[in-house]
Amino acid sequence: MQDLHVSCSLGPFCFSFGFGFHSWHLCLSSMRIFNMLQVPPYERPALSKGFLLPEAPARLPSFHTCVGANEERLTLKWYKEHGIELVLNTRVKSADVRRKTLITAMGETISYKILIIATGARALKLEEFGVEGSNAENVCYLRDLNDATRLVEVMQSRMGGNAVVIGGGYIGMECAASLVINGLKVTMVFPEAHCMARLFTPKIAEFYESYYEAKGVRFVKGNVLTSFENDSEGKVKGVILKDGTRLPADLVVVGIGIRPNTELFGGQLTLEKGGIKVNARMQTPSNASVYAIGDVATFPVKLFGSNRRLEHVDSARRSSRHAVSAILSPDKTGEFDYLPFFYSRVFALSWQFYGDNVGEVVHFGDFAGGRFGAYWVDNGRLVGSFYEGGNREEYAAIAEATRVRPEVVDLDELGRLGLEFAFRFARKDLEDPLPPPEVVVPVTASQGGDTSSSIVVAGRPVYGWHASAGVLVAASIAGLAYWYGWRRRRW
């Protein structure tokens, strides 16, 4: 009998948002995972960073889950050894949450007791904005492994050529850096007044734009693409912008946002902010057997007192861990208390952001020297912190300060203090800038067997997975390696 199902039917990557992720491993002999991937789940951050590098690029199996936690890579062998049936290349074409059934594209009907929706999101296509022709051979999106593989091929065949990047968000910024590193001439086009408009202040954006310009990137702001100009073979050779400008293009990369894959559950579950609404246990309010995690889930962020859908790998890791806790240890699992966290690494730069970017902004630090930050203060309290060029202690300090939400009376003083302000709240245990999971699930029996006693869950505080293998020491070394590798990691 199948007890637990993880549905990852649309958008191959979604699964990496869900299960077997980070430092928690759930191994139910009666668990099945459905997904359209051709390979076991992996973590996405590498795709827009290390995967695109011309030298020693990141390749599977190096970024299978749970690479982000410096944990064991979950390969096919791993799933097999842990009694998890991983059903690849399989699309779930319909779901009936009232009857607790799924139907696959092959016509198989699956019954479940608990369903975890980790269907993630898909890249928005230009066609949705009325621009036709983005299926040309040299127009690339970047969401999954196939996209990234194709981008590498196209990029390598256009060395020295012109690349146009549409969108000034995460994909735009990270891909533009990779294109430059691969020797292409890059122009970025986006509608806003500055890059990373969802998060950066104009002053922060100015730093990154100047840095990119020094690397040869050209910015075309406040403009959008309206059509492609194709050659006789259908390849794009130019992009036409709204103001009539023509940009020559040997390659176009499009990163204009994502859309959560909720269609399977339309009319059955409540949607909010584009995602599936869940409570603080990652459980849908209308159906206690259904959980949603990662990019597709809209959950209560306690710290802000509102529901959010957060598009980031950290939220995916932690929400999945929390859902697993809530399923396996309902009595011991409290409310998900997540501190939103975002990061990016481009060229030699690296930034982290915690909290919310609302209210008044106070910048601090050395912008010219590339070690600077910003605090956001709303209703007299610190609600968000950003820092570029920090070390582990500095990032941990801004994270902790943001979690504490201290009162701020004097904004000028806050700016003068800069990082020193955050260090007042720094924790002594710097193992992780973020709080530990609320619940430690005891390790029970392991693989094989049946039903609920065949559950193995290891949380970071217990490191039960490693303990069960008698390698606690190895876990400590891994933790140390993780810390040392943090700045050097390429995904």
Ligand SMILES: NC(=O)c1ccc[n+]([C@@H]2O[C@H](COP(=O)([O-])OP(=O)(O)OC[C@H]3O[C@@H](n4cnc5c(N)ncnc54)[C@H](O)[C@@H]3O)[C@@H](O)[C@H]2O)c1
């Ligand atoms: N480091 C990271 O956290 C990281 C890295 C890569 C991707 N991601 C995630 O991947 C997803 C996709 O990233 P993304 O960069 O596509 O989304 P995004 O939302 O970060 O940025 C979208 C950008 O496209 C612009 N845009 C929208 N419509 C446009 C149009 N018609 N023409 C031109 N520009 C347009 C927006 O104004 C914005 O600049 C996001 O969820 C993002 O969080 C995150």
Ligand SMILES: O=C1O[C@H]([C@@H](O)CO)C(O)=C1O
């Ligand atoms: O940190 C990241 O989060 C996203 C993705 O995993 C969630 O949308 C991504 O591509 C990153 O690099």
